[in-house]
Amino acid sequence: MDYILNRRSVREFDLTKKISLADLKLLCKYAEAAPSARNQRGREYIIVDDQDVINKLATVSKGSMVLSRCNTLIAVIGKPLESLATPHMLTQDLACAVENILLKATEMGYGSCYIGINPLEERIVSCDEILGVTGGAHTFALIALGYCNKKEFYDKDKFDEGVLHYNRY
Ligand SMILES: Cc1cc2nc3c(=O)[nH]c(=O)nc-3n(C[C@H](O)[C@H](O)[C@H](O)COP(=O)(O)O)c2cc1C
Numbered sequence: 831m832d833y834i835l836n837r838r839s840v841r842e843f844d845l846t847k848k849i850s851l852a853d854l855k856l857l858c859k860y861a862e863a864a865p866s867a868r869n870q871r872g873r874e875y876i877i878v879d880d881q882d883v884i885n886k887l888a889t890v891s892k893g894s895m896v897l898s899r900c901n902t903l904i905a906v907i908g909k910p911l912e913s914l915a916t917p918h919m920l921t922q923d924l925a926c927a928v929e930n931i932l933l934k935a936t937e938m939g940y941g942s943c944y945i946g947i948n949p950l951e952e953r954i955v956s957c958d959e960i961l962g963v964t965g966g967a968h969t970f971a972l973i974a975l976g977y978c979n980k981k982e983f984y985d986k987d988k989f990d991e992g993v994l995h996y997n998r999y
Contacts, residue, residue: 833937835987840941841896843976848879849902849940854975857904860934864926867919872909873927873970876961878902883960887972890956894945900974904931905957908948910966921948924970931973941978947971 858875866872878884879902887905888897897903908924911917928944935942947953948970957969 834933837932837936837942839943840976840978841899841943841974843900843941843974843978845899845901845976847977849975849977851877853938853940854902854904856938857931857934857975860930861904861906861927864923864930866923866926867916870915870919870923872914872917872920873924874907874909874967876905876907876963878905878961886960887957890947890953890960891945891950894953894972896943897945897972897974900943900976902975903945904973904975905961905963906931906970906973907961907963908968908970912966921970924948928971928973935973935975941974941976943974945972945974 854877858877861875862871862873878887881901884897884900884903887903888894906924906928908920911920914920932942932944947957948968954968957963957972958967961969963969
């Protein structure tokens with residue numbers, strides 16, 4: 831399976847099984863392999879499998895309600911801006927890490943779904959409070975993770991030649 835072309839957002843998980851801590855750590859290792867501006871790697875990760883915490887995070891936005899149907903997530907956290915060499919690039923660095931987790935999870939056969947938090951201030955404040963993120967660090971995104979029954983994740987080609995330009999827009 832081509833796991834890049836076949837990745838898709840999964841919102842229904844098999845709650846009778848849980849991803850092992852070893853695999854969750856491996857996903858974070860792959861996240862850290864992502865590029866970052868000046869290699870600043872201003873990222874941290876919170877592995878969450880406490881159902882009370884997950885249920886609280888599920889109330890942060892309409893889009894986060896999917897979390898109430900999963901038993902594991904990884905919160906991607908941005909380090910304090912003042913600690914970074916190129917702070918204005920942190921958002922891009924964090925998004926690269928999220929994508930690596932989504933792709934590696936797909937390759938490993940797990941379902942995943944990106945839950946957007948940054949840049950919406952209200953969501954950031956809520957997640958930081960629920961997860962105890964302090965000291966100038968902030969929640970960037972949540973990634974719902976788990977076992978899912980689908981083997982083939984995607985069956986349609988999203989690529990449209992119309993998005994391509996040559997030499998000039
Ligand atoms: C920045 C961002 C924020 C997203 N936020 C949510 C969300 O809050 N809830 C959700 O269910 N899906 C969320 N998604 C997943 C998108 O809905 C999904 O990627 C899109 O519909 C395309 O479907 P696919 O991932 O299956 O290809 C988000 C995706 C991105 C990139």
